[in-house]
Amino acid sequence: MKNAFLKEAETKKALADFILSTDRLSMGNHCSKFEVSFSTKQQRSNAVLFNSGGSANLAMLQALINLGRLNTGDPVAYSALTWSTNTMPIIQMGLEPIALDCELDTLNVSSQKVKERYEEVPFKALFITNVLGFTADIDQIKKFCNENNILLLEDNCESLGTVLPQGRTGNFGIASTFSFYVAHHMSTIEGGMVCTNDKELADMLKIVRANAWDRNLDKKKQDELRETHRISDFESNYTFYDLGYNLRPTEITGFLGNYQLQFLDHTIDLREKNYLEIEKAISENDDFHNLDHAHILKLSTFAVPVICKTKELRQHYLNRFDSSGIETRPMIAGNMQRQPYYTKYVKQLFELSNTDLIHSNGFYCGNYPELSTDDIALIISCLEK
Ligand SMILES: Cc1ncc(COP(=O)(O)O)c(C=O)c1O
Incomplete structure (x- = not known):
């Protein structure tokens, strides 16, 4: 990629105007607006914005652990042809990485490869990467995962916009991640997203993203947490409910996401x-x-x-x-x-x-x-x- 943005000159000018005119640059309305427009585009009910695709992957696994859907020691199969920060959180979280081979003609893991490995090591989750815009028979992989109670996660950082007769890549698993780093399909300089139809997971992703506090949750969910843990409104500012990080994007990410999405x-x-x-x-x-x-x-x-x-x-x-x-x-x-x-x-x-x-x-x-x-x-x- 020669440029940082699609329509570089126009985008830089709009960004400069935005920075000069806004009174808020930390995560706020532009990020929320981008989450809504991106989830609509991807046809998922929730999208949670992060400061990178790697952060999105990290948060996705942490959120599943926080929810008890994955536990330390669980075997997690993954596409061996992938990016470093897909595999690293598997190791960092004490999960057991199980490498899967790809097919030479699609660059991707096929249902055949998934089944063969599952017979050897029955894994709890399958974290596949949709490599460079391509896929194998991902619909059959999904079917196999459903039949065997395997959590299917998709890294779609390299395949935003690929469509199969059975649907868009990124919509086969329970959650999928995206990267908006410069060289990807659209850029926010750095940036990432997790999309999911699972509201409980989306809420946990928001907790994991920002210090594990409840500030970015809707009122109903905040009330629920504060009641369970007997937290006053004052205390809630600095109450941390589970394991989290600071993986927040800035309003620059949100502004650029909205701007680049149109192209x-x-x-x-x-x-x-x-x-x-x-x-x-x-x-x-x-x-x-x-x-x-x-x-x-x-x-x-x-x-x-x-x-x-x-x-x-x-x-x-x-x-x-x-x-x-x-x-x-x-x-x-x-x-x-x-x-x-x-x-x-x-x-x-x-x-x-x-x-x-x-x-x-x-x-x-x-x-x-x-x-x-x-x-x-x-x-x-x-x-x-
Ligand atoms: C498949 C895949 N996943 C995740 C990432 C990480 O994305 P980021 O650079 O936004 O952290 C990349 C980076 O290129 C990638 O290719």
């Missing part, structure tokens, strides 16, 4: 168009594995994932991108089990052949709405055999 649909269309054009070059070159997204109605990408057939080929194409002045990145964190921090804390490791292949042979470059015809032609030229 989201259009930019998702542009990114999809860019991706499909570039993908043709990938499918015409037998140095690469192809990705399958025939089951996806709207493919909301923000990067172009490339999986080379060998490690040597990856180096060859990385050199080409580099000499053309195009930045590349590893395919997220690769196999999370191979990250230095992981084996320090986790002893149970699993064989993950597809994720390993992506770890050693995969990379991606950016796909953002301002890419010009020349930019796209340059990326395509780097992907030709």
Whole structure:
């Protein structure tokens, strides 16, 4: 992403005007307004705004622990092709991380992989990541979780706007997280969200987000808590009900969220168009594995994932991108089990052949709405055999 925002100049001007005119910059009405507009867009009844996608993931797990729906020691399966701050709170909270392999043609965990691992280790929760706008058969994963009483959580930080015939990604689990970091589908500079239809969970997320006090809850819920714990209105200012953090966004986050949301649909269309054009070059070159997204109605990408057939080929194409002045990145964190921090804390490791292949042979470059015809032609030229 070259810019921090969609419609950069216009957004910066609006932000400057907002800062000059507002008398409040800490979390307030702009954040609440963004929560309402985002939950409407995502078609979930609750959205809780955070200061990052990582914070959203942390809070989601903490809230489930506070509610007793997850307990220390519970096995939590997760997509091994993911981001560090998905797995870290699993470890930090004393849960047991169980790595799942992905499918090579979708980059995602499939119901088959979920079932195989569940037979080995019956896990309590499944925290999947919808990788780079793609999914596998997430509807079948949901069915399996429902049948086996598994809590399904979705990290949708990389897939805001992807739509399947069965619904939008982020709406299959009991809760889902989003990131508004600069390079994602829409930016609030830093920012994140948890969406859920579960009001009890949404209330606990608000407690976890802000010091574990009740100030951001509705009156009915506040009264309930204050009555249970015999707390006066005066004491309630500094009463802390459960385990929490300070993960609050600012009004700048809220203002930017509302502003950027108006451009989201259009930019998702542009990114999809860019991706499909570039993908043709990938499918015409037998140095690469192809990705399958025939089951996806709207493919909301923000990067172009490339999986080379060998490690040597990856180096060859990385050199080409580099000499053309195009930045590349590893395919997220690769196999999370191979990250230095992981084996320090986790002893149970699993064989993950597809994720390993992506770890050693995969990379991606950016796909953002301002890419010009020349930019796209340059990326395509780097992907030709
Ligand atoms: C899948 C996934 N989850 C979570 C995050 C963390 O989001 P943030 O950078 O907003 O903390 C990222 C970051 O890129 C991500 O790719």
